[in-house]
Amino acid sequence: MQMPEPDARVLTRKAEIVARLREVLPADAVIDDEAETRAYECDALTAYRCPPLCAVLPATTEEVSAVLTICHEEGVPVVPRGSGTSLAGGALPTADSVILGVARMNEVLETDYDNRFIRVQTGRTNLSVTGAVEEEDFFYAPDPSSQLACAIAGNIAMNSGGAHCLKYGVTTNNLLGVTMVLMDGTVIELGGAHLDPGGLDLLGLVCGSEGQLGVVTEATLRILRKPEGARPVLIAFNSNEVAGECVSDIIKAGVLPVAIEFMDRPCIVACEAFAKAGYPDCEALLIVEVEGSEAEIAEQLGLITQIARRHDPVELREAQDADEAGRIWLGRKSAFGAMGQINDYMCLDGTIPVSALPQVLRRIGELSREVGLEVANVFHAGDGNMHPLILFNANQPGELEKCEALGAEILKLCVEVGGCLTGEHGVGIEKRDLMTVQYAPADLEAQMAVKDVFDPGWLLNPAKVFPLAVSEARRAVAAE
Amino acid sequence: MRPETETELAEMIRDASGPLRVRGGGTRAVGRSAGELLETGAMSGIVLHEPGALTLVAKAGTPLAEIEAALESEGQRLAFEPMDHRGLLGTDGAPTIGGVAAANVSGPRRVQAGACRDFMLGVRFVDGAGRVVSNGGRVMKNVTGYDLVKLMAGSWGTLGVMTEISFKVLPKPAATATLVLGGLSPEEAVPVLSQALGSPFDVSGAAHLPEGPEGSPLTLVRIEGFAESVAYRGGRLSELFARHQPLVETDEARGATLWKAVRDVEAFHGRPGDVWRISCTPSEAPALAATLGADALVFDWGGGLIWALLPEGADARDRLGAGFRGHATAVRASGDVPTFQPEPAPVAALSAGLRARFDPKGLLNPGLMA
Numbered sequence: 001m002q003m004p005e006p007d008a009r010v011l012t013r014k015a016e017i018v019a020r021l022r023e024v025l026p027a028d029a030v031i032d033d034e035a036e037t038r039a040y041e042c043d044a045l046t047a048y049r050c051p052p053l054c055a056v057l058p059a060t061t062e063e064v065s066a067v068l069t070i071c072h073e074e075g076v077p078v079v080p081r082g083s084g085t086s087l088a089g090g091a092l093p094t095a096d097s098v099i100l101g102v103a104r105m106n107e108v109l110e111t112d113y114d115n116r117f118i119r120v121q122t123g124r125t126n127l128s129v130t131g132a133v134e135e136e137d138f139f140y141a142p143d144p145s146s147q148l149a150c151a152i153a154g155n156i157a158m159n160s161g162g163a164h165c166l167k168y169g170v171t172t173n174n175l176l177g178v179t180m181v182l183m184d185g186t187v188i189e190l191g192g193a194h195l196d197p198g199g200l201d202l203l204g205l206v207c208g209s210e211g212q213l214g215v216v217t218e219a220t221l222r223i224l225r226k227p228e229g230a231r232p233v234l235i236a237f238n239s240n241e242v243a244g245e246c247v248s249d250i251i252k253a254g255v256l257p258v259a260i261e262f263m264d265r266p267c268i269v270a271c272e273a274f275a276k277a278g279y280p281d282c283e284a285l286l287i288v289e290v291e292g293s294e295a296e297i298a299e300q301l302g303l304i305t306q307i308a309r310r311h312d313p314v315e316l317r318e319a320q321d322a323d324e325a326g327r328i329w330l331g332r333k334s335a336f337g338a339m340g341q342i343n344d345y346m347c348l349d350g351t352i353p354v355s356a357l358p359q360v361l362r363r364i365g366e367l368s369r370e371v372g373l374e375v376a377n378v379f380h381a382g383d384g385n386m387h388p389l390i391l392f393n394a395n396q397p398g399e400l401e402k403c404e405a406l407g408a409e410i411l412k413l414c415v416e417v418g419g420c421l422t423g424e425h426g427v428g429i430e431k432r433d434l435m436t437v438q439y440a441p442a443d444l445e446a447q448m449a450v451k452d453v454f455d456p457g458w459l460l461n462p463a464k465v466f467p468l469a470v471s472e473a474r475r476a477v478a479a480e
Numbered sequence: 481m482r483p484e485t486e487t488e489l490a491e492m493i494r495d496a497s498g499p500l501r502v503r504g505g506g507t508r509a510v511g512r513s514a515g516e517l518l519e520t521g522a523m524s525g526i527v528l529h530e531p532g533a534l535t536l537v538a539k540a541g542t543p544l545a546e547i548e549a550a551l552e553s554e555g556q557r558l559a560f561e562p563m564d565h566r567g568l569l570g571t572d573g574a575p576t577i578g579g580v581a582a583a584n585v586s587g588p589r590r591v592q593a594g595a596c597r598d599f600m601l602g603v604r605f606v607d608g609a610g611r612v613v614s615n616g617g618r619v620m621k622n623v624t625g626y627d628l629v630k631l632m633a634g635s636w637g638t639l640g641v642m643t644e645i646s647f648k649v650l651p652k653p654a655a656t657a658t659l660v661l662g663g664l665s666p667e668e669a670v671p672v673l674s675q676a677l678g679s680p681f682d683v684s685g686a687a688h689l690p691e692g693p694e695g696s697p698l699t700l701v702r703i704e705g706f707a708e709s710v711a712y713r714g715g716r717l718s719e720l721f722a723r724h725q726p727l728v729e730t731d732e733a734r735g736a737t738l739w740k741a742v743r744d745v746e747a748f749h750g751r752p753g754d755v756w757r758i759s760c761t762p763s764e765a766p767a768l769a770a771t772l773g774a775d776a777l778v779f780d781w782g783g784g785l786i787w788a789l790l791p792e793g794a795d796a797r798d799r800l801g802a803g804f805r806g807h808a809t810a811v812r813a814s815g816d817v818p819t820f821q822p823e824p825a826p827v828a829a830l831s832a833g834l835r836a837r838f839d840p841k842g843l844l845n846p847g848l849m850a
Binding site: 165194198207255 | 595
């Protein structure tokens with residue numbers, strides 16, 4: 001994966017730039033020691049690493065503004081960083097960039113149950129937002145797998161989803177407002193405790209813009225009352241096609257489960273070996289979860305099992321108690337850990353129309369055999385958000401490249417059948433060069449025009465999202 | 481101008497020498513715009529409806545009624561419950577799906593399910609330079625590149641003319657019930673609505689009509705779902721609000737009539753005056769409403785949406801005061817006020833910058849939004 005050459009003028013001015021940053025931040029909030037900046041050399045896409053010029057850890061919106069003002073004046077690229085859990089390289093630095101980490105900004109600023117919102121600093125982790133309102137039986141709905149670690153800042157940058165977004169939507173559907181600092185240091189407010197914008201929907205535009213339009217320092221998030229209960233059912237099938245049809249029929253029948261998770265045989269086998277959840281021996285497994293009171297759960301599960309039975313399942317296991325529910329989820333929740341145990345893996349998240357599921361799974365199987373790398377599938381089936389995990393051995397020369405090439409083929413397949421490159425992880429650097437598969441030049445031009453408006457100098461996270469060749473002219477002008 | 485294809489539309493915009501007034505069905509005549517009429521109605525038809533994937537793709541000029549009928553035949557619907565502006569604005573004609581999207585039109589269910597913008601999965605549009613742009617797609621989760629879909633939703637045709645839109649659609653519930661509480665003041669009603677929305681009972685509508693269909697105040701709380709579940713939640717909510725002696729309306733037609741009255745602000749139909757739409761923090765609604773000195777009011781979204789009928793020429797923004805932290809839109813105004821809430825300078829600069837990029841010649845509904 002190519003990254004732009006660092007700006008030599010910035011590199012030679014490192015001492016002056018660091019000194020200016022020290023004037024506006026506490027001493028321990030500017031990190032320029034070479035050994036220490038290594039902590040910021042990559043995110044969860046660990047195949048690519050580069051220590052930044054320095055890292056800063058501001059604690060307030062004012063400090064973020066002061067940092068950006070200096071970087072703007074000095075022409076230094078800035079890479080915003082939440083908790084560094086991006087699987088797409090969203091927080092990967094370049095040698096001439098300042099990493100702006102929001103880790104010290106993790107306060108709850110306001111909780112309002114009557115109006116059902118919470119306002120937080122964006123360094124706060126996803127799960128600790130729910131943690132702050134749990135006492136009153138409320139929760140924050142988007143639940144990415146990394147929710148224990150990932151920051152709201154990164155969730156907003158990538159418009160993160162999760163297993164339960166079939167019912168509750170993704171970040172953009174739960175974000176009411178932000179305080180954001182533009183690259184020139186200007187602080188703006190978008191949205192608030194009220195619904196929907198009065199003018200253009202800039203909030204909707206900022207969410208998912210991968211830290212390229214501004215640094216979001218505070219967020220107003222919608223919180224919801226917890227349902228009275230939830231229960232999963234496990235349904236096992238002897239073919240992916242039939243499992244796919246069952247998903248479609250459940251949705252068509254008017255049931256809207258909070259989650260429909262799908263695992264294929266390679267994934268089931270790995271999870272079983274790792275977590276011993278007691279999954280049946282089958283080709284495809286669905287975990288369907290519904291919510292409500294006891295009676296409501298029974299009513300919905302009754303309908304779901306009735307539909308499932310028409311598809312002749314190998315096994316149908318309704319959780320009888322919390323313990324059994326836990327075991328049903330255990331395997332699924334440890335899927336990534338299980339994969340990591342047996343191999344290095346690359347996780348894709350292309351999304352497809354649900355109807356294309358059997359066809360895409362078949363084709364992934366063929367591609368996997370052609371290339372000779374195993375692919376395990378675990379995904380949010382209700383909304384077509386796939387997670388093919390390509391297993392490879394990073395220590396074997398050439399395997400990473402082979403894996404990346406297979407990944408690109410799978411993502412192209414997702415676009416071909418009417419889907420997209422990424423459903424919840426973001427483009428970052430990982431899928432940057434595939435953007436031209438999904439978008440025509442005019443489509444990309446329109447997106448880059450937005451960045452021109454928010455960040456005319458192309459200093460914020462400039463080497464991401466757009467293929468380098470496509471953004472080159474803009475970045476070159478900025479470097480002048 | 482009435483282009484029949486996207487290509488034709490792009491040519492027309494490229495060749496245009498003066499302002500264009502972009503129109504779908506012409507039922508949402510909000511604000512002023514001048515220029516040659518550009519109608520989207522000839523770009524019409526449902527392109528794809530995949531019930532099992534909960535998606536529908538339609539050309540922008542497709543009549544809303546056609547889409548609703550197609551969804552109905554599969555037991556589905558547009559969950560954001562778009563309002564019909566005709567009664568309020570005294571317009572006729574047939575609303576188009578493009579108009580719904582361009583104005584981000586939502587109804588009472590917005591408070592639970594989301595706004596029109598939350599159900600838009602993808603758009604195709606022609607910008608002010610005649611460039612055809614596609615963004616998003618037809619899958620429910622998509623973070624590939626910037627979300628221009630949200631930008632187009634509610635841009636009132638000022639950044640581009642939409643030609644095709646994909647939507648997430650949802651199943652229609654088997655049953656609906658509405659709790660009806662009589663005789664409450666806004667100060668009493670809004671806390672009731674907050675409590676309902678903050679309950680685990682998945683409330684899909686929370687409104688207060690100071691003048692209900694029979695003249696007396698009505699406070700409404702809606703629940704939807706499978707029959708037994710609705711009965712259960714209706715019972716629990718009735719217990720919760722027992723002090724107000726709620727009635728539970730389970731008749732589908734009568735319930736629908738009540739919610740249509742809220743959605744379309746029927747209390748204002750045929751009455752003189754200016755119509756303002758105010759989005760605010762719900763619990764502030766009663767106090768804000770009191771400062772408005774309105775001739776009539778409707779509260780939706782648990783108080784988060786105030787419809788106010790003001791004397792002609794009155795400026796709701798003046799009355800709300802400088803401390804007001806939401807936004808007010810002059811939906812039907814006689815005075816010379818900006819239609820949309822003026823933005824703080826740095827935000828206005830971003831909006832203006834986007835307009836300059838997407839519509840460099842200032843052709844599309846110029847002056848409508850800024």
